[in-house]
Amino acid sequence: MSLRRLLCAAPLFILLRASAAYAAAPSQSPSPMPVATILPSSHMESPPPLPNYSLAPFEQRLANAKSVRVMTSILGIELGSTLEHAHEKLDKLCDSAHRPKEEKDEREGEHKVLWQLAKTDYAFVFVKAEDEDKITYVNGFLRPGKEVAFDKVGELKKAPVQDANTTAWDVLRANHPLFRVIASGSNRKASNIMIFVVKRPGFEKESQH
Numbered sequence: 001m002s003l004r005r006l007l008c009a010a011p012l013f014i015l016l017r018a019s020a021a022y023a024a025a026p027s028q029s030p031s032p033m034p035v036a037t038i039l040p041s042s043h044m045e046s047p048p049p050l051p052n053y054s055l056a057p058f059e060q061r062l063a064n065a066k067s068v069r070v071m072t073s074i075l076g077i078e079l080g081s082t083l084e085h086a087h088e089k090l091d092k093l094c095d096s097a098h099r100p101k102e103e104k105d106e107r108e109g110e111h112k113v114l115w116q117l118a119k120t121d122y123a124f125v126f127v128k129a130e131d132e133d134k135i136t137y138v139n140g141f142l143r144p145g146k147e148v149a150f151d152k153v154g155e156l157k158k159a160p161v162q163d164a165n166t167t168a169w170d171v172l173r174a175n176h177p178l179f180r181v182i183a184s185g186s187n188r189k190a191s192n193i194m195i196f197v198v199k200r201p202g203f204e205k206e207s208q209h
Contacts, residue, residue: 121146
């Protein structure tokens with residue numbers, strides 16, 4: 001699959017809907033303390049209606065993805081880093097009553113960890129990791145009053161999807177897979193920031209030919 005097809009094959013609003021829904025319910029498997037009992041109810045509500053999506057010319061989207069200035073990490077946790085690194089960064093930000101909650105999904109080959117934080121602007125950080133515990137998804141929930149303006153998350157002029165409640169960026173960097181950053185909240189301020197790898201079966205292999 002070519003990079004052109006990767007960027008253009010699926011409308012971004014489909015990925016936005018899937019990612020927002022996953023953020024609302026990070027774990028489907030039973031656990032000693034389900035995420036729904038940890039996250040405030042405001043974070044478990046259905047996402048707001050998504051903005052209309054208009055596909056820009058491929059060349060423009062590619063140039064924007066390569067050059068956009070946008071947040072690519074949350075509290076020092078970025079895609080491709082390890083769960084060990086995440087634990088080193090985030091465990092010390094939890095209090096003794098709220099230790100990290102971990103779950104392994106052998107069927108999906110995923111390792112999921114949720115941190116409830118005590119010492120940052122973020123109330124929760126949720127990550128997913130796959131091969132060799134490399135992180136492929138980071139989701140940060142900001143505390144009320146600590147929301148971040150969309151234009152502080154990234155360059156709005158290079159975001160292919162944006163309205164008052166959601167802004168999303170494609171990001172392409174050398175030696176990294178395509179990933180997306182999605183900021184969501186009200187009044188153009190993010191209460192939730194997601195960063196995740198965009199997956200397409202066979203892309204990594206085919207793109208090398």
